Amino acid sequence: MTEEKDISCILCPNGCDIKIKYLDDEIIEIEGALCPKGNDYAKQEIKNPMRTLTSSVMVEGGDTSLVSVKTDKPVPLEKVMDIMDVIDDLRVKAPVSVGDVILDSPAGLDCSIVATREVKINI
């Protein structure tokens, strides 16, 4: 049976409301997106929603106790909590620069955890 879903695109502040009709994995109709990225997003949402995870990691010897981090690419939504479990146990030593890789392939996923702020050494 064909299914229908309304999806709000999260890619940009336009937040397009996209209507998508599909049968299993096959897209029958898709409309409402202002740009092609929206269509791709909606298709991905049906198959396997992907999200960039942002969180923070404990820092030792820094001028702040946390460094904010993100996955360098979107990861499956259903794996987000697995990555959070890994992040909970992580410790990193100051200094940290923006873009520093904190950990490669968390929970066996094809992504890295990278720092999104700098942390200086605490003097």
Add this chain to the structure above:
Amino acid sequence: MMKKELVIIGAGPAGLAAALAAYEDGIEDILIIEREERPGGILNQCIHDGFGLHKFKEVLTGPEYAHRYIDKVREKELEIMTNTIVTELTDEKELKAFNENDGILHIKAEAVILAMGSRERTAGGISLPGDRPSGIYTAGLAQNLMNLQNIQVGKKIVILGSGDIGLIMARRLTLEGADVKAVLEIMPYSNGLRRNINQCLVDYNIPLKLSQTVIDVKGEDRLESVTAAEVDESFNPIEGTEYEIECDTLILSVGLIPENELSKKANVQLDDTTGGAVVKDNLETNVDGIFSCGNVLHVHDLVDFVSDEAEKAGKAAAEYIKKGHKLNKDNIFVEAGSGIGYVIPQVISKEKDQIFSMRVRKPDNEKTIKIAADGKILHEENFEKVNPSEMIKIKVSSEKFKPLEKSTIKVVAE
């Protein structure tokens, strides 16, 4: 007394962008004053992504967005005085500030840019009923505690208000292991961006309860429960709909207020609706040489627009300093008419192309925004969807203003 060409109050996204724009236009004698330990403002605690799509055409987290500006400010060697609080500002552009190292500082500026940002509406500010146990936080405070100080604020959470910070915190708390029971919104629609409802609530099965509010708060030392109820069209609780939610934490995401205490001291005229200054099209206030931009002028939904606005203020301040006198004759007043909450700027000159920033009063479909004067429509634009949470910007060419006789134009949504 220390003398500076340009003093900028606040080193958040507005202050940093304003400083860089003024520098680019030839002003080098700049002092940015910041009360926190480091520049970046609220972006430092906004560790989620979604910033920079307009400005950099890529998705950045808050700290990354701030870093781009901080890096440039460092490169140009612009002075940021951190841990410093400005306590006085006069209409003669004299400031009093203090910090641990210098004690009290007296500064005289040729031009001042107000970039102090906004603060959160509190439990008192919304007359939250019931007890006052621990466990009641504003959303930004909870965000600060969690993201900067590594303090978990609670385990069983209710969020009142569905503004963006509240939605972001619903996800953040869930990721850190808390149980977010519900987000209550007194309005029949959310005040947050659509994409945040999707990726923060829908993704984690957090219910959004529209037309509901908190009518009681219970707890002796720590919060024990809140009572929620549905509200009618006048926002009064409907009898018989109340229910109790057991929780240890209540997060308030109920609006931001531009922080204009210093502006008032300098006799800057404020707009009752925005809570920010009344500004001309170059973002100059009624006080000669004092400019305003960012959330202290009006609360923005996107930092990208804050940066744009701040650049405009920075350029205008630079022009003011270089010319050393009143910049232009602004003589047309801009009014928000039916369906429109507010319009910025409130005063414009006929000579320049204008970009009006505005918010509609309520969400709607198929609306036309009309800019009219002398009984004629100068410009109109159609919108498929409008939402108070999403600021609308409309560009109008100066050609349209030139034939005007009357001194007021009106913006309406029909």
